[in-house]
Amino acid sequence: MSDGVLDRALLVLGCFHEDAPDLTAAQLAECTGLAVSTLHRLLATMIERGLLVRLPPHRYAVGARLWELGELSPLSLRLRETALPHMMRLYEATGENVHLAVLDGPDPASSDALFVGRVTGRSSIPTVSRMGSREPLHTTGVGKALLSTRDDVWLEQYFHRKLEAETTLSITAEAALRADIELARVRGFATTREEMTLGNVSVAAALGRVDDLPPVAIGVVVRLQRADERRLAPLVIQAAKDLRDELSITQ
Known part of the structure; x- marks a missing residue:
């Protein structure tokens, strides 16, 4: 990831917290202020890298790769x-x-x-x-x-x-x-x-x-x-x- 993409990825990850462990794309867009098209490309990349996981119905959560690294x-x-x-x-x-x-x-x-x-x-x-x-x-x-x-x-x-x-x-x-x-x-x-x-x-x-x-x-x-x-x-x-x-x- 480039510096700009990394900054945006951290922006997305910062939206998750104890009271919001999973979020919709709309909620992430509101939280980050990113354009919808930019956000969807970023979410796809983060899922591919294991940083996020997609949950039904149409929600996102922190991925196992982050847990693995945290350990x-x-x-x-x-x-x-x-x-x-x-x-x-x-x-x-x-x-x-x-x-x-x-x-x-x-x-x-x-x-x-x-x-x-x-x-x-x-x-x-x-x-x-x-x-x-x-x-x-x-x-x-x-x-x-x-x-x-x-x-x-x-x-x-x-x-x-x-x-x-x-x-x-x-x-x-x-x-x-x-x-x-x-x-x-x-x-x-x-x-x-x-x-x-x-x-x-x-x-x-x-x-x-x-x-x-x-x-x-x-x-x-x-x-x-x-x-x-x-x-x-x-x-x-x-x-x-x-x-x-x-x-x-x-x-």
Whole structure:
């Protein structure tokens, strides 16, 4: 693909998101602003290369080739594959959702928690996160844990953004969130209480610096009625330490 075609292909791929995993040609034309004839030629090429797949009736979705390439990312090959046994042990010890996330974004003002791993079971409380989803840093346990790893210069830029409330209990005031971040640093773990989803509590810990990987955090999400921080926090902290130690050995 030429640079121009590549730019247009990325424009098409950028139209897909969690709430729109498959789209019609008309929706893609509206999203991209491309001429219909140009778009149809581009879609044919992307299908041929495996970047898109056609679904009935007359819809398009991300192709298997992109998934195949994504699995070659260090976030999959190195981080997630190494983390899975640790996540399973944490799940077996708690019976709760286990999440693995990294800090991702071009700059502090547009950074999110990118979820790269998840272990769940039948008795685990439903959550909005999934592998590959992006969630706010300020309303998720792993997100707050990631914020606790950032310095004052980074945080100053981060707080230039408007923090949206996900629930009525979300913390969006800078002073209150800074206090939560500092508490997470002191205790070694972060918490959210019904700040992303009502009825859910999260306990998470950051791994600390790992060479050649973005900041990483691991955490559990539990029902409010089962949220015993005194039991969960040591388990999460130990999982983060064990994972960091293994990643440091295998780098």
